[in-house]
Amino acid sequence: MTASDASSTPAIVTAAILVIGDEILSGRTKDKNIGYIAEYLTNIGIELREVRIVADVQEEIVSALNGLRSRYGYVFTTGGIGPTHDDITADSVAAAFGVPIELDPRAVAMLSERFPADQLNEARLRMARIPVGAELIANSVSKAPGFNIGNVYVMAGVPSIMQAMLDVVAPTLTTGVKILSDTVRAGLREGDIGTALAEVARMHPDVSIGSYPFFSDAGPDTNVVARSRDPEKLRRAMDAIKDMLAAEQAKLS
Amino acid sequence: MTASDASSTPAIVTAAILVIGDEILSGRTKDKNIGYIAEYLTNIGIELREVRIVADVQEEIVSALNGLRSRYGYVFTTGGIGPTHDDITADSVAAAFGVPIELDPRAVAMLSERFPADQLNEARLRMARIPVGAELIANSVSKAPGFNIGNVYVMAGVPSIMQAMLDVVAPTLTTGVKILSDTVRAGLREGDIGTALAEVARMHPDVSIGSYPFFSDAGPDTNVVARSRDPEKLRRAMDAIKDMLAAEQAKLS
Incomplete structure (x- = not known):
């Protein structure tokens, strides 16, 4: 490593994962994302320091997210960004950051690539509700985007979609010296x-x-x-x- | 359900899991215990509310354990009770409870069932160091016991051993009305x-x-x-x- 490399690469970049979902805690669904993200982050020079799994309860999500985002360089969440009433991650992240959540025209445009206007119903439009100030994370699998606000990256729970989103996010991250x-x-x-x-x-x-x-x-x-x-x-x-x-x-x- | 059933069975018994291990956070080892314990607890009428994965760092283990044991009915830990220097779970649990840790003659006797005296070296005797006041959890696979102190159950990280320990522990737990x-x-x-x-x-x-x-x-x-x-x-x-x-x-x- 040259001196200039050493000065431009931080020694340690840390991260946490927050998995959101009753179905993981009940054991009905076996998580496949933690191990994948852990290995991925290690390979790009980000050190995963903590993981939490919490239920679909806004106060639990807010509390865990605020605890993790203040301690670690990045927080990656999985789960709870679908079209149904139990998908409360976006609202919870907005609450954690103290910002409003609004229908995002960029997200509506992404959903329109997949769904004709008559299928873009109230439920699907839930997936375009994004905390104000967030940047979208493209979803090449099913279009409904994730988003990034502050040091928090909000991704889907379905593994194939989460993996596609992580590929989008990874090149934008600051990485440290690989272990x-x-x-x-x-x-x-x-x-x-x-x-x-x-x-x-x-x-x-x-x-x-x-x-x-x-x-x-x-x-x-x-x-x-x-x-x-x-x-x-x-x-x-x-x-x-x-x-x-x-x-x-x-x-x- | 009869009235007497209703009075003797608590409506809700909650639990958390604390997974301890750098190897899970690095992605080198993929956890197989969370999903197993989650399903097991659901089936016996205990509601898993939160999971945390932390590194092999005593202050992290102590902080997470004290946070979880005060909030939930039971805490189940996995990992970090082997014979090597990076196995610091027992010491960390003792620190969390503010009790000493000592060589436990009951645990030494269990290890003696497997290891002749000349193999019961310093490393293996680490596995008989137990927080004072804890009850042992028998290990039918490889003898080195887990232990229970307060509402915390400390189990091995190797899935086959953890599962054997959970079978020992389960009948002793207070369970709620099944979901x-x-x-x-x-x-x-x-x-x-x-x-x-x-x-x-x-x-x-x-x-x-x-x-x-x-x-x-x-x-x-x-x-x-x-x-x-x-x-x-x-x-x-x-x-x-x-x-x-x-x-x-x-x-x-």
Whole structure:
């Protein structure tokens, strides 16, 4: 990285996700968006710090959104922007920002690309009600837009639509230095390496080291993952982890 | 329901889930526990109201846990109770409750069922460090226990272990009147029915009515879901929804 890169790229950009929807909390619908957005943000250099799932209740949405948008660089919401009475995300975001919500002619125009005038009924026009001051997020799948206000990006809950919106939003975001990650399979149980791994972690304080147990056909095993924004520090930590694993394997064989 | 049933079963018991783990926030691991617990709680008559996912950072865990345990009847945590340095859930829960954490002889005995003395090393004994005053939750899969303190249930992040722990915990929980649910496939797009559905919802204020769009081979369609603790009110709302759907289908055909 050159000096000019370093000065123009912020070290850390943070984000949170707010999932809005009774159907996720009841278990009827299994969320597919959190994992997708988490991986997407990591890949573009944005660090996801927190996720909340709340019900379709305006005061809950407002409270969670205001808590998250003041703490993190970006907040991405999913769900609750459809045409029915239980879609209250846009109203709730307007309330959180203390701005009015109005029928947005730009959003009406987008809906008109899909729906002839006689189908642009009261319910569908709900999807064109946008907080004043927001920018629209195009929806290439079904036209009804998301929107961005302040550091909050309001997206659909249907995964295919959310993913299309995230592709639209991503190039406009400020991103930080990407976190690099490396993984090694231990060939040992987590408890076999825990003490020695803690020592490696202590010696490499700028590298985040995690261990994740899993079951393979050969029995319990562990993935050790090291993460850092500094490739040299990451390499040194991984070397130390691999040396440690070799020593522990030798002890147990 | 008889009068004595009504007096012994609380109407509403609420809960929250706190997922603890950097690996979920990075997208490296896709959570499989939230949807499972959500459905499980719904089925036994506990209403999941909120979910949070936080990083492996003690102050974040403490803050989220104290926020959730004061608001909801139960809090279920997943993740961070393994043998390595990044497993800080037990320490964080002890800090949230303001109690010491100590090596628990009951937990050591459980671990001894699986590990001979020469394998019960410092790392594995981390899994027997339990906040003082907590009750253990048996782990039939890999022995290392979860624990319950106050209204908080601390469970493993590995899905098979979490599920085994939840089966142990569930019979001990106070449960409320189950929310009954009924679903009808509209055969119409969400925007076709939104206005009329809002009117049905307005006429049935004690029934929660949601609509969930999906794509089928025949094109966009909608599931309409009604939920209520009162079977008669649920039946009446579903009748009204079906009448409305028939009327809307007739209009559009």
